[in-house]
Amino acid sequence: MASSPARPNSPGSHLLPSPVQELMYGHLHASALRAAVVHGIPDLLADGPRTVEELAERSGTRTGPLHRVLRLLAARGLFQEKNGTFALADAGRSLCTDAPGSQRAAVLLFTDEMFHRAATNIPGTLRTAEPGFEAAHGRPFFAYLAATPDKHRLFDAAMTSRAGAADEDIAASYPFPSSGTVVDVGGGQGGLLRAVLTRFPELRGTLYDRPGTVAGHLLDTEELRGRWSVQGGDFFTSVPGGGDLYLLKNVLHDWSDEDCLRILGTVREAVRPGTRLLVVEAVLPDDGTPHPALELDIVMLMLLEGRERTAAEFDSLLGRSGFRLDRVLPAPAASSLIEAEAV
Structure with missing residues (x-):
């Protein structure tokens, strides 16, 4: 099949794909990335370069196809090819199982067939505003996870791995109280709470999420x-009371405005006036400026009824729930720290 003409970059340089080609072939890059991770290629290269033949033998793959996949991923900056061998590039080291902040679980999650099937329903979502995931799998995303324990474990592992480095940075960049109790609502497996308690040895913490x-x-x-302490429960129904600071990290973007108001309302019922709430979320510019969370906004579109929001949209949700937005601080990666106070 003939490809569309590539546009030249400069005399003597490689030809670069057009923006349309970059997007059109995007699923091929994702599938190649998944194949390399599934077969453990990054881990095999963790200690240094290896020939394609050695990689194929150790991974149980075939030399020819493996070389072609790694060549493509090398062009994307994940591997380096030289003199018949492949090595990890700096950008590829996070694919190793034991790498600090490993992205291996995240790659396996976001390239899983459950997401591919949901993505193919985005055209229908534009007509119906219904999440493509439910159309593809017959049930809402979190209900699907509850019914498929292996996917649920992968989801939890991916969320934990993606958050690791950012959690440390958040703990270092925000003036957490030196004493009292922090309640992490929807805190997953507790990565952020662990980072905060480690950095502030007089603090206590409560982790609250699904059992x-x-x-x-x-x-x-x-x-x-x-x-x-750890408590399992439903933040639509109740959250632990008595905290001095409440955290909501990457929770609100999963939900519609109506559901966000329910979550924030439940938190407000549990706290005293003056209690601080720290919402950790991406904050989109309101002028159309590109932002790293735009891809995540489409993930929300296809999986759930949530979305990434602007500062004005967060201000509205918080104000309608009994909180006052005090300030928005920059945070690591694509997130911001939205500080509010119960009124």
Whole structure:
């Protein structure tokens, strides 16, 4: 099949694909990335370069197809090819299982067939405004996870791995109180709470999320002994009371405005006036400026009824729920720290 003409970059340079080609072939790059991770190629290269023949033998793959996939991924900056061998590029090191902030689980999650099937329904979503995931799988996203334990475990692992480095940075960049209790609502397996409690040794913390999620929490360390508790429950119904600071990290973007008002309302019922709430979310510019969270906004479109929001939209949600937005601070990666106070 003939490809469309590539546009020249400059005399003597490689030909670069057009923006249309970049998007049109995007699923091929994702599938090649998944194949390399599934077969453990990054882990095989963690200690240094190897020939394609050696990689194929150790991974149980065929030399020719493997070379072609790695060649494509090398062109995307994940591997380096030289003298018949492949090595990890700096950008590819996060694909290793034991790498700090490993993205291996995230790659396996976001290239999984459950997401591919949901994405193919985006044309229908434009007509109906219904999430493509439910149309593809016959049930809402979180209900699907609850019914498929292997996917649920992958989801939890991916969320934890993606958050690792950012959690440390958030703990270092926000003036958390030196004492009292932090309640992390919808806090997953507790990565952010662990980072905060580690950095502030006089603080105590409560992790609150679905029972199946908090069962795999990360708080049971010697350094945090006696300073944490874990509760399973539904934040649409109730959240633990008595906290001095409440966290909502990457929770609100999963939900519609109506559901966000329910979540924030439940938090407001549990807290005293003056209690601080820290919402960690991407904040989109309101002038159309490109932002790293635009892709995540489309993920929300195809999976759930949530969305990424602007500062004005967060201000509206918080104000309607009994909170006052005080300030928005920059945070690591694509997130911001939205500080509010119960009124």
